[in-house]
Amino acid sequence: MRVGYLSGVRVAAIADRLGLPEREAGNLVETLRRLGIETLGDLAALPADKVADRFGPAGQRALRLGRGEDELLVCRRHGTWDELAGEIELAEGTAGDRLERALELLIDRLLASPGRKERTLLSLRLGALLGDGGNWSVEQGLGRPTADPRALRIVLTPRLEELPAPAISLRLHSTRFGPRAADQLQLAVRGDESRRHRLGAALREVRAAQGADSLLKVLPVDGASRVPERRALLTPFPVPSR
């Protein structure tokens, strides 16, 4: 069993190696995560017979991958192992604008994460833990690589309407990365954008020198909450993409 350096890798790394349709693979990974199986080390530690009983052939395949018994995973070092993820708990009855604010917060945190290494995103999975104990998640492709928070909000916000029941937590994680934002060709820069680019460069410099938490903004989340600490959050200040 070669679990050594694989043990800390998140289970999402095996999603596209299960030989399943994207949605089914995503659902399996999401289910594992909800059961507390976050890493390949957690997965590898499970008894094979229990995995087979619960998840069938797909689970057995996942277990083999998790234990490093599959050459494909061992050889592909540039997959989505370093996926970014964020989750936020929601107050009772969170809906409408407040739900959108929570999504905005998750997007900002994802984009500000040092683990992104300035890469763009190609697809994301938006998920929720529902009040009735169920799970919901949906894969969202972006069409083109982007790290623009406005673009992410535009495509992800309508998906919130598909929530089948009130959610008690919202989760967002990257499933595919694109090239670094700096590597993308720039078609045109309007005059009023040069100032924005200079500002972005200055902000990146501050964040690189002082850490990810050095630039924050106050994000109103639930201004009418009876619990004061739920009303607003400090969240990473969005830095304009290059």
Next chain:
Amino acid sequence: MTPGVRRLYMPWPVEVQVDTEGVPLAVGGVGVAGVREEWLVEDRWWTLRRLWRHYFELALLDGSNVVVFRNSKGRWYRQRG
């Protein structure tokens, strides 16, 4: 709470003396001049992380106005917001 996210208006522990009814008499050693308002907050009672707070808005003898609450474990906190 999501790791890495900071909330504003977080409560902090405070020493509160109370009477036999559980009403604050002093906060941080400063006497209470009067209770301006009190209210209960209950949330997530259907989960293992139930939230229960008995809030008091108090006028203190030094002229300040503070909000404190007692949680389900009997601990007192002060809070802004």
